[in-house]
Amino acid sequence: MKRLALMALCLLAASAGGAIAQERSVSYSTWIVAGNMVTLRYLLPVSVAQRLLGVEVPVLTIGKLEDYLLQHQTVGSAGGDCPAIDQGFDLGRVDPLAVGPDLYGFEIFYRCKDPRQLRLRNTALFNAVPGHVDFARVQMNGHSVAQLFTARHQELALPDTQAVPTTSLAAYLGLGFGHVLTSADRWIFLLGAVLLVRRRQDAAYLVAAVASGYVLSVLVVATGRVLPRVPRTEAFMGLLVALLGAMITRRELPTDSGPALRWPALLLLLVLLAALVRAPAAAWALLGGAALSAGFLSWQVLWPCLIAMFTFLDGFALPAVLGPAQLSQRTQVRMLMGFDLGATLIAMLLIGLAIGAWLLIRARRVVLPRAIVNDVCAATLCGLGSFWLLMRLQ
Amino acid sequence: MSQVSRVRALLSRPQRTRVLPALAIAGGLVAAGLGLFRAAPKPLLAVPPGYVALVNQKGLLFNDFRAQVELETTKRFADATAVERSRVLREMINEELLVQRAVVLDLPETANEVRATMAVGVNGQVAAPVLAYEPTDAELRAFYDKSRQNYSTPGSMTLHDLVLGVGGYENANQTAAQAQIDAAEAVYQLRSGASLDYVMAHFGFMPSGRAAAGEELDFAVKLHLGAQLYAVASTLRDGEVSDPILDTDGVHIIVMERHQFPQVADFSTVRDRVYLDYRSAESNRATSQNLRLLRSQASILLAPGQSE
Numbered sequence: 067m068k069r070l071a072l073m074a075l076c077l078l079a080a081s082a083g084g085a086i087a088q089e090r091s092v093s094y095s096t097w098i099v100a101g102n103m104v105t106l107r108y109l110l111p112v113s114v115a116q117r118l119l120g121v122e123v124p125v126l127t128i129g130k131l132e133d134y135l136l137q138h139q140t141v142g143s144a145g146g147d148c149p150a151i152d153q154g155f156d157l158g159r160v161d162p163l164a165v166g167p168d169l170y171g172f173e174i175f176y177r178c179k180d181p182r183q184l185r186l187r188n189t190a191l192f193n194a195v196p197g198h199v200d201f202a203r204v205q206m207n208g209h210s211v212a213q214l215f216t217a218r219h220q221e222l223a224l225p226d227t228q229a230v231p232t233t234s235l236a237a238y239l240g241l242g243f244g245h246v247l248t249s250a251d252r253w254i255f256l257l258g259a260v261l262l263v264r265r266r267q268d269a270a271y272l273v274a275a276v277a278s279g280y281v282l283s284v285l286v287v288a289t290g291r292v293l294p295r296v297p298r299t300e301a302f303m304g305l306l307v308a309l310l311g312a313m314i315t316r317r318e319l320p321t322d323s324g325p326a327l328r329w330p331a332l333l334l335l336l337v338l339l340a341a342l343v344r345a346p347a348a349a350w351a352l353l354g355g356a357a358l359s360a361g362f363l364s365w366q367v368l369w370p371c372l373i374a375m376f377t378f379l380d381g382f383a384l385p386a387v388l389g390p391a392q393l394s395q396r397t398q399v400r401m402l403m404g405f406d407l408g409a410t411l412i413a414m415l416l417i418g419l420a421i422g423a424w425l426l427i428r429a430r431r432v433v434l435p436r437a438i439v440n441d442v443c444a445a446t447l448c449g450l451g452s453f454w455l456l457m458r459l460q
Numbered sequence: 461m462s463q464v465s466r467v468r469a470l471l472s473r474p475q476r477t478r479v480l481p482a483l484a485i486a487g488g489l490v491a492a493g494l495g496l497f498r499a500a501p502k503p504l505l506a507v508p509p510g511y512v513a514l515v516n517q518k519g520l521l522f523n524d525f526r527a528q529v530e531l532e533t534t535k536r537f538a539d540a541t542a543v544e545r546s547r548v549l550r551e552m553i554n555e556e557l558l559v560q561r562a563v564v565l566d567l568p569e570t571a572n573e574v575r576a577t578m579a580v581g582v583n584g585q586v587a588a589p590v591l592a593y594e595p596t597d598a599e600l601r602a603f604y605d606k607s608r609q610n611y612s613t614p615g616s617m618t619l620h621d622l623v624l625g626v627g628g629y630e631n632a633n634q635t636a637a638q639a640q641i642d643a644a645e646a647v648y649q650l651r652s653g654a655s656l657d658y659v660m661a662h663f664g665f666m667p668s669g670r671a672a673a674g675e676e677l678d679f680a681v682k683l684h685l686g687a688q689l690y691a692v693a694s695t696l697r698d699g700e701v702s703d704p705i706l707d708t709d710g711v712h713i714i715v716m717e718r719h720q721f722p723q724v725a726d727f728s729t730v731r732d733r734v735y736l737d738y739r740s741a742e743s744n745r746a747t748s749q750n751l752r753l754l755r756s757q758a759s760i761l762l763a764p765g766q767s768e
Contacts, residue, residue, distance in 0.1 A: 157570065164566035171564075292497040299496050347495045354492025361485030368485065379496070 090383075091117075091198040094390045095139075095188060095215070099206040099224065102181040104141045104148060106174045107163070108190075109390050115170050118194055128170060132160035135172055138190035145180030169390060184224040192217040197248055199241065201391040204230045212397045214241070235404040242408020245383060246416075251300075251454055255307050255376055256413050258447045260420040261314050261440060262369050269421060275370035276377050276413045280406040283381020288399045293389075294382040298351055301458035305333070305355045306376045308451025309362060313372070314444040316363050318437065330360040340459070348459055377413070381406050512549065515556040520549075528552060586750040587743035595738055603741070604727050604734045611730045615678045615722040619693060620656060621685065622646075622665040625710040636706065643704035643711040650701045656715060668712060678722065689714065 094109040110131065119130050136159060141148040150159040153175065163171030178184065191198040192215075200215035204224070211230045213222055214237050224230055246252045256276070263269050286292060312329045333356035340349040362372055384405045388398055427434065504514055511519040526537045529548045533540045540548075567574040595603075604611065624639045624646075646663045650656070659665060670684045682690040689712060692702050696716035705712045727734065762768065 161565065163564050164569075165564070173565075291500055293500045295496055295498055302492065302496055347498075349495070350491050351495025354488045354490070354495060357484045357488030357491060359488075361481040361483075361488055364484070365481035368481075371485070 090387060091191065091195040092387050093191065093198070093200045095200055095202045097186050097202060097204045097206075099181075099184060099204070102178045104176040104178065104184065104186070106139055106141075106172075106176070108135060108139060108172045108174070109165055110170045110172075112168055112170060114191070114195075118191060128162050131170060132158070132162070132172065135160055135174065135190060138188070139174060140187045141176040141178065142185040142187065143178040143180050144183040145178060148176040148178035150174045151177050165390075182226050184226075186222045186224065187220060188215040188222075189220050192220060197244060201388065201393075203391065203393065206230050212391075212393055212401065214238075216240075235400070235407075238401050238404025239408035239411070241384070242405040242410075243412045245405070246380075246409050246412045249383075251303055251307055251450070252380060252409075252413075253416055254447070254450060255303075255310060256416050257420050258307070258310050258314070258443060259369075259373050260417055260424070261443055262310075262317070263421065269417075271370040272373060272417060273414055275373035276417070277410050279374040279377025279379075280381045280410045282374070283378050284399065284402050284406055286378075287382070287385050287402050288395070290395045294379075294386050295347060296386040297458045298348060299379050299382060299386070301348075301455050302351055302355060303376060303379050304451045304454025304456075304458060305352075305359075306372060306379075306451070308448045308455060309355075309359050310372060310376075311444040311447030311449075311451060312359065312363060313366060313369055314440055314447065317366060318440050318444070329363065330356045333359060336459075352459075377409075380409065513553060515553055516560060518556065518560065520552055520556060525549060525552060582750075583743075583747045587746045590742045590746045591739055593742075595735070600731065600734050600738055601727055603738045604730070607737070608724050610737065611725045611733065612722045613725055616675050616720045617678065617681050617693060618675045618717040619671050619681070619696075619719075620715040620717065621668040621671040621689065622656075622660060622713045622715065623668040623707075623710045624663060624665050624713075636711070639711045640704055640706065643713055647701055647704060647713055650713070650715065665713065668709070675718070693719075 091114050092111065093114065096105075096107040098105040098107075115131060119134075136150060152159055153161050153173075159174060161173045163173055165171035186202075186204070188200055188202070190200070196217045198217065202213040202215055202222075204211050204213055204222070206224060207227075207229060209229045211232050213230075213233050215222070216237075219237070246256075259272055263272055309329070333352055337349050337352040337356060340352055358372075358375075362368055381402070384402055385398060388401070393401070504517055507514050508519065510522055512522045512525040513520045525548065528551075529535075529537050529540045529545055532548055532551075533544050535544075562574065568578055624634075624643055626634055626636050626639045642663050646659045646665065649662075650659055670686070670689070672680070672684065676684070678694070681693060685693060686707075688707060689705060692705055693714050693716065696702060696714065696719055698716060698718050700716050702712075702714040702716075705714070
């Protein structure tokens with residue numbers, strides 16, 4: 067009874083902790099350099115703009131964003147700052163573009179007195195959201211190159227005659243690092259997975275599963291045949307977190323077949339609900355989740371596949387936000403390789419730290435109440451996973 | 461081993477517990493894949509049949525190209541030279557690029573000319589099905605009967621407008637009452653057969669200068685006489701003399717020499733006009749019907765103090 071009460075408490079605490087899961091803050095910019103003119107096209111997701119400005123009315127949001135962008139998107143050259151030019155009619159210096167219902171678009175023209183030693187500065191949003199990323203594309207001298215603007219890299223110097231250098235793989239590696247560290251569901255899942263490690267061999271399986279999931283996602287993205295349905299994939303990752311919790315519980319209670327039945331049954335109930343609200347894709351995803359849960363909970367030795375599935379889905383986190391950037395398939399794969407490598411390395415670091423800490427505790431001969439620790443962790447995973455699943459399901 | 465015994469053996473195998481989980485996982489992967497992923501849109505790398513070019517993945521129809529070539533060269537498509545075709549295609553691609561740019565710049569929201577053109581375009585599209593229908597003679601005649609007044613020939617008048625001045629330097633002692641008595645006598649004599657010259661000389665009437673010497677169309681008469689005198693003149697028939705009419709410059713008498721009243725034209729003579737008016741009326745009806753529908757579906761909020 068005490069155990070149940072503790073688990074319920076953990077569920078509540080876990081649900082509150084779900085608020086940590088933050089929405090990604092991204093924007094897209096295209097810089098076109100032609101002679102002494104620099105054209106900037108800037109795209110900002112509506113949700114990011116509304117979060118930034120706290121205004122729900124599009125007209126007011128656009129008006130405020132125009133002033134904000136003029137202050138935070140600038141171009142400098144050997145002849146000093148390049149002013150944004152008035153575009154005539156009653157447009158002013160920032161022309162709002164029609165780029166679809168989910169994005170705000172703006173265009174600014176800068177005229178430089180001296181087009182040498184151009185410097186593109188993008189400081190928009192980094193003060194408000196330090197983790198913000200701007201996926202930029204620079205077109206110059208007939209070449210188009212993908213670049214990144216981040217809080218640590220807000221200025222880009224353009225060479226006068228040579229081609230603009232491409233962003234280093236390390237930049238995308240850093241993105242992958244940051245992505246795992248700032249996504250609560252990712253690192254909680256990875257740390258939870260460590261609880262399934264019982265032998266040295268299991269640790270190797272875990273690491274291999276993490277890496278193989280990310281590698282597989284790169285391969286699938288490289289084919290260019292499928293796109294993830296966001297945020298449904300995020301909801302499914304919540305389901306996998308909960309399933310991990312259920313697997314840990316099942317392992318602790320090998321004779322109790324309850325988790326193997328109850329969790330899939332609960333998911334089937336959700337399938338019915340999703341079917342009732344006429345969301346066929348969500349119903350398919352949940353049905354798949356129910357079948358996977360039944361399979362994994364009955365055949366626990368396949369737990370590395372669950373880990374691989376999680377990291378495989380996480381591998382689509384970057385392609386899911388790259389659509390409006392209109393980058394070539396090749397560029398996207400290159401970016402994803404860096405990103406996934408970074409995510410893999412940080413995941414391994416987290417796993418290594420957790421295993422190292424456990425080995426240290428064992429070496430010090432500290433006795434932990436293993437059963438209750440496992441129960442608390444499993445309950446936390448189930449609570450958080452269920453919360454993320456329900457909050458993100460559409 | 462028979463089929464049945466094979467199934468029995470499979471079911472009685474101790475590993476059977478592995479079969480179902482494996483099936484569940486495989487089925488789960490497929491179902492989850494269907495729900496979590498969608499096919500990426502494939503970019504068109506070749507121009508599909510029926511199109512002449514793709515501009516940013518947007519197709520230019522071959523039929524439009526053919527029509528444009530024939531319009532610009534005034535030749536049949538087959539007779540147009542390769543150079544002419546290339547020139548027209550280049551122009552069409554340029555136009556498509558500009559249109560795409562206009563859409564991105566949201567010109568319908570910012571440029572009045574574009575808004576006006578779009579409004580005309582929508583009205584034209586709404587009216588197109590109505591205009592495609594050829595009305596029968598019976599329908600045209602019914603329309604003509606409902607709006608006969610629009611098909612009348614204009615009337616004309618030949619008249620004399622005489623005035624007996626009041627209060628002028630040449631007739632300073634003449635009062636309005638005296639002038640009206642004289643005018644009534646003059647009218648009596650004119651109606652009795654006295655000549656116009658005699659009456660003018662005897663009573664001191666002068667031509668008012670408002671009426672032309674010869675025949676004038678109705679609208680011109682109205683313009684010259686003014687509303688008050690025209691209202692009287694329009695009721696007079698050939699040879700009739702009006703009652704005295706007091707105006708600002710004196711007392712008037714109108715003598716109608718010849719009055720041709722407006723006449724409604726026969727349907728057969730104005731059929732072409734009726735046809736055009738019918739189409740125009742139908743087109744207007746379709747556009748107002750469309751606007752009513754759009755308004756019924758729209759959410760329109762007016763600022764305080766504003767009305768439409």
